[in-house]
Amino acid sequence: MTEQWITEQLHPYYRKSLKVLEYLVDEQTDFQHLQIAQTEFFGKVMVLDGIIQLTEKDNMGYHEMITHIPMLAKTNPKRVLIVGGGDGGSLQQVLRYASVEEVVVCELDRRVIETSREHLTFFGDPYSDARVKVVIQDAFVYLADKQGYFDVIVSDTTDPIGEAEKLFSETFYRMMVAALTPGGAIATQCEQMFFDAALIKDILKMAGRLVKNPAYYYSMIPTYPGGGIGFMYVSDEPWTNGLNKPYPPGKMNYLNPEIHRAAFSLPEFFKNALA
Numbered sequence: 001m002t003e004q005w006i007t008e009q010l011h012p013y014y015r016k017s018l019k020v021l022e023y024l025v026d027e028q029t030d031f032q033h034l035q036i037a038q039t040e041f042f043g044k045v046m047v048l049d050g051i052i053q054l055t056e057k058d059n060m061g062y063h064e065m066i067t068h069i070p071m072l073a074k075t076n077p078k079r080v081l082i083v084g085g086g087d088g089g090s091l092q093q094v095l096r097y098a099s100v101e102e103v104v105v106c107e108l109d110r111r112v113i114e115t116s117r118e119h120l121t122f123f124g125d126p127y128s129d130a131r132v133k134v135v136i137q138d139a140f141v142y143l144a145d146k147q148g149y150f151d152v153i154v155s156d157t158t159d160p161i162g163e164a165e166k167l168f169s170e171t172f173y174r175m176m177v178a179a180l181t182p183g184g185a186i187a188t189q190c191e192q193m194f195f196d197a198a199l200i201k202d203i204l205k206m207a208g209r210l211v212k213n214p215a216y217y218y219s220m221i222p223t224y225p226g227g228g229i230g231f232m233y234v235s236d237e238p239w240t241n242g243l244n245k246p247y248p249p250g251k252m253n254y255l256n257p258e259i260h261r262a263a264f265s266l267p268e269f270f271k272n273a274l275a
């Protein structure tokens with residue numbers, strides 16, 4: 001039998017492939033090409049427009065880091081917004097906090113939620129939690145009239161291509177900051193230090209005009225380009241507020257106190273690129 005491989009090419013000079021056993025979903029939604037497949041090593045994988053979004057085996061490096069860093073920085077967060085994130089991975093992590101009363105998931109593509117609930121069962125169906133409110137809308141529109149409401153915002157987006165590009169703009173960052181309560185914290189998907197240094201530099205500079213203590217941190221995820229991805233922490237409060245806070249109930253699979261601190265330590269070449 002011929003082997004099947006998913007090959008991602010986000011950059012013109014770099015590709016990577018996962019061996020596929022079976023496609024479980026392969027459809028064109030109103031917004032994108034959505035695929036979920038069973039792979040040989042990484043478990044289930046979700047792919048949007050040819051770009052790997054998550055795998056069962058290594059998603060914890062992404063979802064634990066994009067959620068718990070801002071959640072721990074803000075004491076007793078009650079209201080949380082997840083921009084995108086329809087797969088439910090960030091939602092599962094946010095719901096671990098007893099202080100959380102409401103989580104809004106603002107996802108453009110209803111099919112991402114529906115197919116994730118059916119196939120990505122390792123996230124434990126977080127959508128069945130009564131604290132969750134799903135808004136099927138462009139986050140740009142949703143946030144336009146939200147002021148001082150959310151304690152934490154997690155911008156769990158695709159890459160800055162097409163519809164998602166505006167979610168990396170100063171206008172959208174301003175909207176997120178305006179939607180925060182005092183001392184609130186944001187974490188955004190903010191790409192990879194080898195491939196996207198110029199973009200990250202611009203976003204860090206821009207975030208510095210909006211809040212007092214922005215910082216870039218990163219995580220190891222073998223199925224993303226370069227084996228990892230980074231996040232922008234955006235808050236008036238320093239990220240160090242989250243150090244030594246008790247973790248929410250349940251097991252961490254990636255984050256621990258050493259990783260929490262180390263994630264903000266940047267390699268020399270990248271520090272120079274950001275200067």
Ligand code: SPD
Nearest residue numbers: 052053054085089157158
């Ligand atoms: N280059 C891949 C970036 C994927 C970021 N989005 C992941 C969504 C997982 N909830």
